[in-house]
Amino acid sequence: MPAREPGQDFIRDIVTSDLAGGRHKTVVTRFPPEPNGYLHIGHAKSICLNFGVASEFGGHCNLRFDDTNPAKEEQEYIDAIERDVRWLGFDWGDNLFHASDYFERLYEWAEVLIKAGKAYVDDQTHEEMRANRGTLTEPGRDSPFRGRSVDENLDLFRRMRAGEFPNGARVLRAKIDMAAGNINLRDPVMYRILHAPHPRTGTTWSIYPSYDYAHGQSDAIEGVTHSLCTLEFADHKPLYDWFIDNLPVPSKPHQYEFARLNLDYTILSKRVLTQLVRDGHVSGWDDPRMPTIAGIRRRGVPPEALRAFAASIGVARADSRVDYAMFEHPIRELLNKTASRRMAVLRPLKVVIENYPEGQVEELDAINNPEDEAAGSRKVTFGREIFIERDDFMEVPAKKFFRLAPGQEVRLRYAYFVKCTGVVKDASGEVTELRCTYDPETRGGNTPPDGRKVKATLHWVSAAGAVPAEVRLVNHLFANPNPDAGNFAAELNPNSLEVLTGCMLEAAAVASNEAAPMQFERQGYFVRDRDSTPGNPVFVRTVGLKDSFARAVAKG
């Protein structure tokens, strides 16, 4: 057996040894979403695992829709899922399947079990079934219909298929063990009557297989070798194996479970996410605050960064909750190397440079990305009136505040040193304008001949070159790091979205219509949003820059 590579996870260990031991010649995995909602970051973990393992070991991964419950599934979700998996960077080639592709075969196999005396039609009501299932500590009781003859079961099951009975009138159950400690083995339902049109099979079926009955057999039909799912399905594994062992399936897949993702400040529950959308707590499935792949994409996170995140959290069996910084880190790491820098003043404070000639305007060189020389440079226009960030000025500077204050000198990035000489206030005492002087010898932001140093460099935008825009600051959707999904509405962060209007951006920030991520210097990474209009460009903050000053201030 080959030595284990450090950093590999237990799934890859199993695949490695299965291949080395000759149990399998190739590896086949599958990503099996139910099209009843949008994919979220937890699914991204699973997608990266399934497609990643397959490609690393030279196998392939199927995209299979687990479409066994037409009451909840919709075409919109099918389309969204395909789009999101592709965007994440994975390709299923020709391996696109649906559990519904196998409905006929699954039906035939159900008759196989009936004929073998291993499945029966139960007429009990929903309530009776529940009452007879027993509890966690008490065994269940056999259904009065458990002893039906094979012929009667066959007849009834065929009539269920023919649509002779109303919804819920009967079910087909596997005959296993009503006293099993594992409740999944207490004669689980294989088929229920459901007169509902299916997105793919239309009205041809009036019975639909359950997850337990459909999943393993679908894996077997597709030749899946390693069926990876989350921990809550561990209890289903004996049932998964029971069907495989009792049916003439073409291959014998094995199920392995790993811990699902939990992320601070987010809820990864399709039920809750659906509710957030339906109740209008967010603007849609792709609201940038949503943990959906669509939301994350719209927020400007590149797919490589999402994949790097998935790789960084690993795969294991221990329940865990991932620190939000783990999500932000790979985004910053990637964008730092790739995003063009631009200057944008989010909360403008006007500054008049008194000794700069009135009416004069000049172009200064600004580097696009100090981490990437090939990104080149651009021109930014400078003039007598500029805007700086309100937060970059304090009339009475706090300790360790190095930015602008009366009498204090700072550098304007790529421009000049300026010193604050005056403050203009309105009737209410609010600062509305600053008066400064500049030092012509510091052009380009260079240190002056006298070697004078300055402790801060500010970003700025000239009034002459500014383009007004709207900027949306996206924050945690939930205020609590570990929000209660059962009471999610009360957990919402009232400040999850800050919409800033009247922001001033340098022209280059809006020159391109494409949604390439940009760094607004000293602030964070932003992308142009699709809500932009010709007169009102809109940007969304992907993630802020680390801010050790803010941290120090917060600590006091």
Add this chain to the structure above:
RNA sequence: UGGGGCGUGGCCAAGCGGUAAGGCAACGGGUUUUGGUCCCGUGAUCCCAGGUUCGAAUCCUGGCGCCCCAGCCA
């Protein structure tokens, strides 16, 4: 009280009987025309208690704690 699973530094996570990787975060320090980046440095004896062994996070026994399961959802 039945069945299944899990417990390694604040968080994630390696470790597979030979004397605790790595990443994130935090905190110091250096560089810096982004209080960004980058660079350097700082922290655990492995849930607890016994046992086996020359040697245990790794094996055994007994506790304790946490998670999942009683849908005709997946």
